[in-house]
Amino acid sequence: MKSIKQYILPLAVLGCLTFASCDKLQDGYDYNASIYDTKVNSNVYDFMKSKPELFSSMLSAIDYVDKDANFKDVKQMYTSTGNTFLLLTNTALSNLEDGNSFFVLNPVTITDPSNPDFGKQVRGTDFTQYPVQLVADLLRYHVMKGRHEYANLNSTPHWVNTFAISSTNDSAKVHIYLQATREGYLFLNNYIGAPSGWTELRPRTPNLLATNGVIHIMNRWLRQPTRQIIENNK
Structure with a gap:
């Protein structure tokens, strides 16, 4: 027994x-x-809206991009069916106490002449301080095409196309695999040549199944690889 x-x-x-x-x-x-x-009884967008304590920054980024008629596809991604969504928490995006958050690692230049810090680079505090294209590409990169969940993943690493991939950006891919251990951690962009401090990244909460796709919740945003990195990790 x-x-x-x-x-x-x-x-x-x-x-x-x-x-x-x-x-x-x-x-x-x-x-x-x-x-x-692990089922979530809503679509991905409604799931984020139900948890503003986690996703208020990501929702702000989506709303900012959606105001531009050229980027209406971004908000629609989150109600699309059959894809995998890397949802970024406030820790990943806007926490100024976290040295790896998007706002900290992407400083903005003060352009207001009346500001004492005019001309200086400071940490971001709002997505409206960034070009719409940059924010749209950040969001698109964190949605992988197709379902990538525990049911169909294994320990063989492979590259997955994201919604950021285009004719001018053919390296917008995410490297993904399950660790071959009892824990079976899901690793993202843990490839040879990853930037220092950006290895062994894994979701804080993986494999949530929304009504329209798979959710992996991330406390870190992912950096896009170069074409050479992808070639070196085939």
Whole structure:
């Protein structure tokens, strides 16, 4: 007869894939099997709207881009069907205390002559400080074409096209695989030649299944690889 401990470990790994707490795996002394549901009963956009404490910055970026008639496709991505969405938390985008957030690593130049910091580069505080094209490409790059979830991933790394790929940007791809260990972490852009400090990036919450696609929630945004990086990691 297997011990309770033998059952608890694999269930703990499965349970932690959701927002549910992992503090209860059984009731009473006798073991009761528990399976945590990773389904999200809404589309990806509505899911983000339901959690502004996580995604207010990403929603602001989407709204900013959507005001430009040339980028109406961006907001529509989040209700498209059959794709994989790397949702960026406020930590990834706007947290000025995090040295790797988008605002910190992409400073803006003060252009107001009346500002004491005129001409200086400072950390961003709002997406309207950035070119619409830049923000649109950031959002497009974090939506992968097709479903890439635990059910169809393995330990063989491969490149996936994103919505940022185009005739002028053919390297807008994401490198993805599952770690071949008991933990089975999902790694993104963990390729040979990745920038220092940007290796072994993985979702804080992977494999949520929305009504229109797969969600992996990220506390770090991803840098696009170069064409040479892709060639070196085939």
